[in-house]
Amino acid sequence: MKTTMFKRSVLTAGIVAAMSMTAANAADVVYDEDNAFSVTNKATATYTVANNTTEQKAESNEVVVNVTETGAFSLVAKNDDGNIGDDLNENVAINPSSGSSVDFSHTLSNDGNISDTYTISLANPSNSLPASATIKYQIKEGNTNVGNSETIAIGGTITLKPGQTADLTITATSNSDRVIGHNTSFTVTATSAYLTNKGQTTADKRATNTNNAITTTPVYAITKSATTNLNNKIFDTNNANAYVDYTITVKNEGNIDGTAVKITDALPAGLVAIKTGEDNYIAPTVVASGTSTAKDANISTTGKEITVIGQDIKMNETITVTFRAKKDTTTPATGTNITNYALVEDDVDGNGSFDLVDSSGDDADTSVSEKTYEDTTATNYKGKDSNSNATITTSSQTRNLTVKSNTLDKEVALISQNNTYIYTITNKGTDITEAASPDKVYFTVVPTVDDANITINEAEVFVDANDNGSYDSGETVLTKTNKGYDLNEAAKSGLAPDEFVKIGVTVNTNGSGSNLASGTNNIDDSETMAITVLPQGPVAGTPAPANTSVSSTTTMKGVSLLKYQAVAACKADLTTLSWTSDPISGGEAKPGNCVYYKITAENTFTDATNVISGLIVTDTLETPKIEYEKDFSSETSGSSLAATATYSKPNLVATFDNLAANETGTIYFSAKISQTGSTNQP
Structure with missing residues (x-):
C-alpha cells in the first residue's frame, strides 16, 4: 500500500523525535495532534528439538501502537494474489487470446476526519495492457453500500466522507496473443484534492498501486512410451501373442487448470488395439494424479484409435493413459521401427473449438499443426514433449530395475x-x-x-x-x-x-x-x-x-511464534479483548490505559517424537513508553505445562519446559502506557 506522509508543519520537532519518524516513513497524514508517540514491540525465542541439540531460533511479527488521532487515505490492492491489502495486484490471470479482459480490484479508503475528493488515473501500461479500460466503483460505509455503483472515465473523481471506502474495479482489455507467463502491468493512482489544497508534495498527496496480469493457460508435457511383451522394445511379428503396452502421460505444466481436454492416440500401420474378448486383452486405463478425476478411454470400432474425451487436468497434475496393441493382420507392419504419437487438444479460450493442439512428436508428427502457447525459447521450457521412448523395433532376456524407499518423507528441524x-x-x-x-x-x-x-x-x-x-x-x-x-x-x-x-x-x-x-x-x-x-x-x-x-x-518444522495486541483499560478481563496483529491507533490507545500482549508458540511438527524442549520466549518492552503490569499468565493447548516467567526490566522471559507435536503454548501480559512516553504516570 502506498501511503501518504505526516504533515510536518503542524507537528513540533519534539513530537516527531519521540515518534522516531520522518516525513519519509510515517504511516498517515496527521493534523492538530499533540503528545503523540508510537510503541513498537516484537518477541524472540530459542529452543531445541528432540534428538537435535542444535539451538533453534524464532522471531515474532512486529506490532505497533500509535497513540494518536490520524487523518489519512489509502489505496490498496485486493485481488487474491496471496498478499491482499498491499500495493500490488500480482499475477492476476488473463487468457492468452487477443481481446481478453481482466478485472483488478482495489479499495480506496478515507481514513481521515474530513471529506475528500480523489482523482483516479492510470499510467505506465506495458505490453499493450490496458488497450482499453473502464473504472467502476461502489461507495461503502462498513459493509453497507451507499448509493449505486458508478462508472467514471480515466481521470475521473470519487468523493468520500470520513470513514467511507470505495470498492474499485478496473477492467483492462488486451489486444494481442501471448505465451504462458507473459507479464503485463500498469499503475492506478488516487490523488487527494484535500492534500493538494494543503500544499502537499506529489509524494504526500498520492497513493499508487500496480496492477499486474500474467498470461494463464494450460500447457501440456506429453510423454509417450512403449513396452512389448518381452519387457523391452522388440516386437516379434511372427508371434501371434506378441503385444505392445503403450503409456501416455500428459502433465499440465501451465498456470491454469485444463478443462474438457481431448487425448487421442491414432495407431500406425501394422498395429491395432486389442479389444474385449481377444487374447491378451487388458482394459485401457486412465489414471489421474492429485484431485483430477479420470475419464474413460474408448477404443474405436476399427481398433485404430484410442480417445479420452472431456478430461480435466489440473495444474501440476498428470493424466496417464495405458492400452495394449497387437499386430494388425490386415495391414502388416513394414520396416524396422514403428512410431506413433499422442495428441492433446484443449479449448483454452472457451469458444467451443480446440485452439490448443499439442503432439507428443512435435515437428516429427507431420499430421498436425501445433499451437501450444509454450515459450519454446526458454531453457527447459514448460510443456516439453518426449516421444523418444515410444518407438518399438520389429524383430528373451528381460531387464527391470526398481528403486524403493523405506522412508519417503521426513519432518526435520530448521x-x-x-x-x-x-x-x-x-x-x-x-x-x-x-x-x-x-x-x-x-x-x-x-x-x-x-x-x-x-x-x-x-x-x-x-x-x-x-x-x-x-x-x-x-x-x-x-x-x-x-x-x-x-x-x-x-x-x-x-x-x-x-x-x-x-x-x-x-x-x-x-x-x-x-x-x-x-x-x-x-x-x-x-x-x-x-x-x-x-x-x-x-x-x-x-x-x-x-x-x-x-x-x-x-x-x-519448528516453532512458529506469533504476537497479538489489544488496548483497553488496565486490569481488563482477557476474554473481553479483541486481539490483532495490526497497528492500533486512537481510541483506547492513550496514556493511562494498558497494551495487552498475547504471544503464541506453536510446535509445527506432526510427528509425536518431535517434542520441543526448553522453549524460552523473550519479549523486550519499549520502556519507559510502557511499563510491565506484573500480570503474566500462560496456557497450552495440550497436556504440557504452561510457561513460567521472570522479568528484569525491560525483558520479560517466559519458559516452556516442553511442547508436544502440534501443541501451542500461549502467554499473556500487559503494560501500562505512560504519559508522553515518559515514566510520569497520569
Missing part, C-alpha cells in the same frame, strides 16, 4: 544434519546381471522441488552395507560423476536377478523461523528429491529398461 534416507535398488529382470561392469547403470540423486535451505549431501551418498539406516565408518562412499553415481561401484560385481543394494543419502537443513515482516520463515518449506536409476544402453543385446525413480520429501 537447522539439522545427517537426516538419512535409504533406497533399495533391485534387479527384477531375468537372465541378466545389471551393472556387472562400470558405465552400464547410473543413478542420480537430485531435488525435483528445490529449497535453498535444504541441501542434499552429495559427497556422502553411501552403501548401507549393514542395513542400519545410517552411515558407519568403513562403508563405501560413492563418487559422483557427470552421469551420476555408478551402480557398479555400489554393487561391485553387479546385481544378479533378485539381488539388491541399499543406498543411503543424507540431507542437511539451515532454515529460520521468523514471522517478522522483514524476516524469513522457512517453517513448512520442503524439498523433494528423486533417486532415479539410469540404465545406459543394451546388455547382451537386450535394450535398456525405462528409467525408474522414487521421491522423498524433507519438510522443515
Whole structure:
C-alpha cells in the first residue's frame, strides 16, 4: 500500500523525535495532534528439538501502537494474489487470446476526519495492457453500500466522507496473443484534492498501486512410451501373442487448470488395439494424479484409435493413459521401427473449438499443426514433449530395475544434519546381471522441488552395507560423476536377478523461523528429491529398461511464534479483548490505559517424537513508553505445562519446559502506557 506522509508543519520537532519518524516513513497524514508517540514491540525465542541439540531460533511479527488521532487515505490492492491489502495486484490471470479482459480490484479508503475528493488515473501500461479500460466503483460505509455503483472515465473523481471506502474495479482489455507467463502491468493512482489544497508534495498527496496480469493457460508435457511383451522394445511379428503396452502421460505444466481436454492416440500401420474378448486383452486405463478425476478411454470400432474425451487436468497434475496393441493382420507392419504419437487438444479460450493442439512428436508428427502457447525459447521450457521412448523395433532376456524407499518423507528441524534416507535398488529382470561392469547403470540423486535451505549431501551418498539406516565408518562412499553415481561401484560385481543394494543419502537443513515482516520463515518449506536409476544402453543385446525413480520429501518444522495486541483499560478481563496483529491507533490507545500482549508458540511438527524442549520466549518492552503490569499468565493447548516467567526490566522471559507435536503454548501480559512516553504516570 502506498501511503501518504505526516504533515510536518503542524507537528513540533519534539513530537516527531519521540515518534522516531520522518516525513519519509510515517504511516498517515496527521493534523492538530499533540503528545503523540508510537510503541513498537516484537518477541524472540530459542529452543531445541528432540534428538537435535542444535539451538533453534524464532522471531515474532512486529506490532505497533500509535497513540494518536490520524487523518489519512489509502489505496490498496485486493485481488487474491496471496498478499491482499498491499500495493500490488500480482499475477492476476488473463487468457492468452487477443481481446481478453481482466478485472483488478482495489479499495480506496478515507481514513481521515474530513471529506475528500480523489482523482483516479492510470499510467505506465506495458505490453499493450490496458488497450482499453473502464473504472467502476461502489461507495461503502462498513459493509453497507451507499448509493449505486458508478462508472467514471480515466481521470475521473470519487468523493468520500470520513470513514467511507470505495470498492474499485478496473477492467483492462488486451489486444494481442501471448505465451504462458507473459507479464503485463500498469499503475492506478488516487490523488487527494484535500492534500493538494494543503500544499502537499506529489509524494504526500498520492497513493499508487500496480496492477499486474500474467498470461494463464494450460500447457501440456506429453510423454509417450512403449513396452512389448518381452519387457523391452522388440516386437516379434511372427508371434501371434506378441503385444505392445503403450503409456501416455500428459502433465499440465501451465498456470491454469485444463478443462474438457481431448487425448487421442491414432495407431500406425501394422498395429491395432486389442479389444474385449481377444487374447491378451487388458482394459485401457486412465489414471489421474492429485484431485483430477479420470475419464474413460474408448477404443474405436476399427481398433485404430484410442480417445479420452472431456478430461480435466489440473495444474501440476498428470493424466496417464495405458492400452495394449497387437499386430494388425490386415495391414502388416513394414520396416524396422514403428512410431506413433499422442495428441492433446484443449479449448483454452472457451469458444467451443480446440485452439490448443499439442503432439507428443512435435515437428516429427507431420499430421498436425501445433499451437501450444509454450515459450519454446526458454531453457527447459514448460510443456516439453518426449516421444523418444515410444518407438518399438520389429524383430528373451528381460531387464527391470526398481528403486524403493523405506522412508519417503521426513519432518526435520530448521537447522539439522545427517537426516538419512535409504533406497533399495533391485534387479527384477531375468537372465541378466545389471551393472556387472562400470558405465552400464547410473543413478542420480537430485531435488525435483528445490529449497535453498535444504541441501542434499552429495559427497556422502553411501552403501548401507549393514542395513542400519545410517552411515558407519568403513562403508563405501560413492563418487559422483557427470552421469551420476555408478551402480557398479555400489554393487561391485553387479546385481544378479533378485539381488539388491541399499543406498543411503543424507540431507542437511539451515532454515529460520521468523514471522517478522522483514524476516524469513522457512517453517513448512520442503524439498523433494528423486533417486532415479539410469540404465545406459543394451546388455547382451537386450535394450535398456525405462528409467525408474522414487521421491522423498524433507519438510522443515519448528516453532512458529506469533504476537497479538489489544488496548483497553488496565486490569481488563482477557476474554473481553479483541486481539490483532495490526497497528492500533486512537481510541483506547492513550496514556493511562494498558497494551495487552498475547504471544503464541506453536510446535509445527506432526510427528509425536518431535517434542520441543526448553522453549524460552523473550519479549523486550519499549520502556519507559510502557511499563510491565506484573500480570503474566500462560496456557497450552495440550497436556504440557504452561510457561513460567521472570522479568528484569525491560525483558520479560517466559519458559516452556516442553511442547508436544502440534501443541501451542500461549502467554499473556500487559503494560501500562505512560504519559508522553515518559515514566510520569497520569
